[in-house]
Amino acid sequence: MNKYSNSNSNNNNDWKEIYDTIGHDEKDDINSSTDIQQPKQFGADFINGSLVYTFDIRYSYFTRFIMYQNKTTPRTEMAPNYFDCSKVGGDNRYCVFHSEEPLSRFWGSGWSKACGRNVTHNIEQCTFNIISCGEIVAPTNVVFSRYPPTSGGDVVFNGLFLRVMGGPNYIFNDIGDEAFKVKGNFSDPSFNVNNITVTIPPGSGKFRLFFDESGTYSYYFSYAAPIISSIIPDLLNQVLIINGDNYFTNNSTFQVSIDGVNQNNIGITVNHTQIKVGNFYRVDPGPMSVGIVIKQVSIEKNFIYCFPATITSITSVSNHIGGIVTIKGSKLSSTSNSSLIPTITIGGDRQCKFIKSTTTELECQLDPNESGGKNLSVDVNFGGCNSTSSGDVTFTYNIPTISSASYSNGIVTLIGSNLDNGINNKIKIEQFNVSFDEKIVTFHLPHLRYSSLSTTPSISVGNSTTTNECSIPFLKTSTSDYYETTCSIPYGTGINKIFLFKLNSESVNGEFSYAPPKVESYIQLLNNDQFTFKRLDSYENGPINITVDGNSMEFFYLTLPPFIYGLKNKDNKTLGCGGIITVSDEKTLIVRADSKESPLILSIFIGKEIIKPNVTITYLEPIITVIPSVINNRDGISIKIGGISLSENIKASLTPFSSDNIPLECNLQCCVAAVSALVGCTVYFKVITLAKNSFK
Numbered sequence: 076m077n078k079y080s081n082s083n084s085n086n087n088n089d090w091k092e093i094y095d096t097i098g099h100d101e102k103d104d105i106n107s108s109t110d111i112q113q114p115k116q117f118g119a120d121f122i123n124g125s126l127v128y129t130f131d132i133r134y135s136y137f138t139r140f141i142m143y144q145n146k147t148t149p150r151t152e153m154a155p156n157y158f159d160c161s162k163v164g165g166d167n168r169y170c171v172f173h174s175e176e177p178l179s180r181f182w183g184s185g186w187s188k189a190c191g192r193n194v195t196h197n198i199e200q201c202t203f204n205i206i207s208c209g210e211i212v213a214p215t216n217v218v219f220s221r222y223p224p225t226s227g228g229d230v231v232f233n234g235l236f237l238r239v240m241g242g243p244n245y246i247f248n249d250i251g252d253e254a255f256k257v258k259g260n261f262s263d264p265s266f267n268v269n270n271i272t273v274t275i276p277p278g279s280g281k282f283r284l285f286f287d288e289s290g291t292y293s294y295y296f297s298y299a300a301p302i303i304s305s306i307i308p309d310l311l312n313q314v315l316i317i318n319g320d321n322y323f324t325n326n327s328t329f330q331v332s333i334d335g336v337n338q339n340n341i342g343i344t345v346n347h348t349q350i351k352v353g354n355f356y357r358v359d360p361g362p363m364s365v366g367i368v369i370k371q372v373s374i375e376k377n378f379i380y381c382f383p384a385t386i387t388s389i390t391s392v393s394n395h396i397g398g399i400v401t402i403k404g405s406k407l408s409s410t411s412n413s414s415l416i417p418t419i420t421i422g423g424d425r426q427c428k429f430i431k432s433t434t435t436e437l438e439c440q441l442d443p444n445e446s447g448g449k450n451l452s453v454d455v456n457f458g459g460c461n462s463t464s465s466g467d468v469t470f471t472y473n474i475p476t477i478s479s480a481s482y483s484n485g486i487v488t489l490i491g492s493n494l495d496n497g498i499n500n501k502i503k504i505e506q507f508n509v510s511f512d513e514k515i516v517t518f519h520l521p522h523l524r525y526s527s528l529s530t531t532p533s534i535s536v537g538n539s540t541t542t543n544e545c546s547i548p549f550l551k552t553s554t555s556d557y558y559e560t561t562c563s564i565p566y567g568t569g570i571n572k573i574f575l576f577k578l579n580s581e582s583v584n585g586e587f588s589y590a591p592p593k594v595e596s597y598i599q600l601l602n603n604d605q606f607t608f609k610r611l612d613s614y615e616n617g618p619i620n621i622t623v624d625g626n627s628m629e630f631f632y633l634t635l636p637p638f639i640y641g642l643k644n645k646d647n648k649t650l651g652c653g654g655i656i657t658v659s660d661e662k663t664l665i666v667r668a669d670s671k672e673s674p675l676i677l678s679i680f681i682g683k684e685i686i687k688p689n690v691t692i693t694y695l696e697p698i699i700t701v702i703p704s705v706i707n708n709r710d711g712i713s714i715k716i717g718g719i720s721l722s723e724n725i726k727a728s729l730t731p732f733s734s735d736n737i738p739l740e741c742n743l744q745c746c747v748a749a750v751s752a753l754v755g756c757t758v759y760f761k762v763i764t765l766a767k768n769s770f771k
Contacts, residue, residue, distance in 0.1 A: 111135060111200040114191040116170075119212045121235065126172040126212060128158070136160050137170050137208075138190045138199050142183030144243070144261070150183065152262060182238035182261055182268040185288030205240065206289045212236045214286045214294070222299040225323040225369065226347045227277040229258070231270065238268045240287040246273055247290065250282035277347075279323035280370025301329075301367040303378035308355065315352040321369060322347050328370040334363060358434060360384045360406035361415050361457035381460030382406060384417070384437075389453055389470045398472065399440050400427055402453060408432040415458055421470055422451035441472065448472055482520065489516040532578040534562040541565070548578075 114136050118129030130136040137158045142150045154175035162169040174181065189208050190201035205211055217234035243261045245254035258272040281297040299321045307316040315333075322329060324346045331338045331352055340353035350367070357363070359382065366377045383406070390401035400421070409415040419427040419439045425448075427439035437455065449471040453464040464470075477491040486506070494509055494516040506519040528549070533542040543565070548558035562576075570588035699718040706713040 111191060111193045111198060113203050114189060114208050116209045119210050121212065121215055126178075128170045128172070130160075130168045130170065132163060132166050132168045133194065135191045135193045136168055137172075138192045139201075140172075140183070140205065141188040141190065141201055142181075143186040143188065145184055146186045149188075150262075152264060154180075178235060179267045179269050180264070181236070182243050183240060184242060185240050187240065206287075206291075210291060211287075212239055213292045217294060219296075222297060223275040224299050224347070225277060225279045225321045227275055229272050229274050231272050233270050235269055237271055237286050240289060241285075242288065243268070247285040247288065248282050249285075249293075250278060250280070251276075255284070277323070279321075279325070279328055280372055297372050298323075298369070300372050301369050301374045303365060303367065303374065306365060306378065306380045308357070308380070308382075310355075310357065313353065313355050315355040316344075317350040317352065317365065317367070318348065319350075319367075320348055321372075322350055322367070323369055330368045332366040332368075335366075357382060358406065359409045359411050359415075360417075360462075361409060361412070361460050383460050383462035384455045384457060386453060386455060386462060386464040386468055389464065389468060399430070399438055400453075400470065400472075402437040402439070402455065403435060404437075405435060406457075407437040407455070408434050409457065410434065418456045420454040420456075421472070422448055423454075425451075427453075485520055487518055487520050490514065491516075528558065530579055532560055532562075532576060534564070534577070535575050536565055536567075537573055539565070542577075545576075 112135045114130065115134065116128040116130050116137070118127075120127050120129075128137055137160070139155075139157050142153055144150055156172065156174035158170040158172055160168055160170035162171070183205070185204075185206050187205040188201050189203045189205045190199050191203055192199050214237050215235040217232060217237070219233070220231040223230050238257075238261070242254075242257060244257045244259075246257055247254050253276070255276070256274045258274065259266055261268060275298075279298050281295070283293040284296050285291075285293055301319060301321045303317055303319040305318045307318070308314075309316070317331070322343055324343055326342050329341070329343075329350070331341045331350060333352070333355075338352050338355075342351055342353075343349070344351045361382060363380045363382060364377045365380060367374045385404040385406055386402055387404040388402075390403075400419075402419070407417075416429055417432070417437070419429060419437070421427050421441065425441060427441050430438040430440055432438065449469075451470040451472065453468075453470050455462050475491065475494050477489050477494075479490045481488045492514055494513050504518045506517070508517050509515070528547055531547055532545045534545055535542045543563040545560045545562035548560040551559055564574075564587075568589050571586050572588065574585055574587055576583050576585065699716050701717040702714065703717065704715045
């Protein structure tokens with residue numbers, strides 16, 4: 076929020092003259108010639124985009140404004156304006172300002188006039204100074220582009236009603252005798268008076284701006300805060316140079332503090348941009364906080380400068396884990412802050428626990444779990460101010476040495492010194508053990524990672540004495556945990572086959588299985604292979620399980636060709652052209668036809684797949700072709716006949732030498748065999764006739 080307050084500050088003679096004019100008008104509330112009382116509004120509000128003034132309903136009120144550029148010159152380019160004062164509420168009259176130009180062109184000086192009308196008559200009078208009529212309108216929603224540097228510069232202000240009673244080309248202030256200049260041609264109809272550029276001269280500190288010539292409305296402002304860009308300590312000459320900006324030029328208007336202590340020997344060495352602090356002395360390491368205040372305007376955040384420790388030498392330790400490290404140099408201890416304890420790191424990640432220190436010597440102890448190394452850097456950090464040893468000042472710790480080594484049954488034994496357990500933190504080795512004095516190490520020999528081996532292994536299968544060579548073992552990747560080789564295996568089938576793998580003098584037994592069989596096409600012929608078929612529940616796509624030498628392959632589905640075992644001529648009807656053959660219970664083809672014509676052109680489908688296209692089936696009249704035997708016994712005569720197209724229901728009779736026909740009882744004994752071409756069917760019947768008649 077913008078803060079305004081009343082002010083009686085005067086900047087120049089123009090402002091004083093306006094005040095004198097206000098005093099004169101306020102004494103003459105009643106005009107002697109017209110008796111129109113000077114309007115006195117007691118409320119000016121900007122409501123929903125409209126400027127509204129509130130008056131006492133008993134007294135005079137505004138009718139329009141006549142805005143002046145200065146004391147003598149009115150704004151001739153100003154569009155007409157008026158007040159609508161028809162709205163009344165209680166004891167108040169509300170006058171709404173209307174103008175044919177936007178608010179971006181609503182401007183004038185403190186010499187502008189207000190026209191008014193009395194409540195008793197319609198005479199308008201325009202001699203009232205606008206400032207003497209009360210608060211006209213306060214600047215609203217004021218924002219600015221920046222705080223000006225102490226060297227001065229332009230600042231852009233945006234808001235509403237910035238120039239209603241101001242200048243218009245100057246803004247008063249309480250920091251000096253001269254008003255600030257406002258850029259722009261206010262008489263230009265395109266000039267936006269709510270966006271103004273103010274030129275502020277060099278200066279420092281806080282001050283107030285007055286957007287109106289009466290000093291009624293003030294806006295608190297300041298020069299930009301001081302900035303520190305760099306600090307250069309000269310410990311030899313006990314001088315501290317501070318570089319930055321917004322320091323101004325006056326030595327009496329600023330203050331410098333170091334770690335919260337104000338400095339006395341200070342001065343501006345380069346106007347606005349450089350300060351020198353004398354009698355500066357510092358032996359302690361760590362961060363130094365520097366603050367600056369320029370005429371009540373403080374730096375936004377203190378500048379932190381680091382004084383790092385200086386490392387000149389490091390005492391290396393060669394005893395077993397837990398050795399003490401001694402670091403020598405300068406600024407290795409804080410004399411003014413005993414609670415400032417450094418953190419020490421060796422080799423980038425090894426923590427060394429602080430023990431004690433003076434300004435020239437520091438001791439720390441390595442963690443017992445840390446491994447050794449050589450040419451390690453050392454970091455000493457005081458409160459975020461880090462110092463790293465130079466390349467020619469390094470540290471050596473617990474370098475492992477091996478005096479002898481032996482190997483037995485896969486276990487390697489090393490004898491030496493500084494063989495600490497930290498090795499296994501970097502390289503994972505099974506059965507790794509270190510003696511207490513770190514002189515003996517034993518471990519299981521791991522796989523050695525060569526890119527390839529020079530020896531060729533071999534393999535034999537089962538009880539065979541024949542061996543097959545393998546390829547030279549190699550690592551598939553540089554990080555692989557095992558070698559790979561390819562071996563030739565004799566052909567065969569089965570699972571859990573025993574093999575013997577040899578490499579040099581080492582050998583290992585194992586098992587493998589031959590790959591399961593693969594079906595590339597439909598099986599139409601079976602030879603020596605052994606197959607197991609599951610029972611098919613359908614004539615199409617049955618699941619097939621094939622086992623070869625005990626090795627089962629996954630289920631697959633096979634479409635089997637159909638087999639027609641016979642044709643059933645239902646209802647003793649012969650099949651002619653246009654007859655229909657349907658499938659019953661997935662196994663039987665049933666023939667239905669009303670005509671007696673033949674032959675029939677037939678196509679057979681299983682599901683959507685055609686099995687036999689355009690097959691001709693011919694049904695013939697029943698014909699007896701053979702009577703192979705006639706048997707006469709006590710119960711009657713048994714006759715066996717054969718023929719073509721004989722159905723299950725046979726009506727037969729026997730005509731003896733007499734003229735009477737003797738009916739026969741017939742029994743169909745068999746109906747077999749569809750020929751493979753499905754072009755016809757020949758059926759043989761055995762007919763048994765039982766009769767009480769006898770023949771001679």
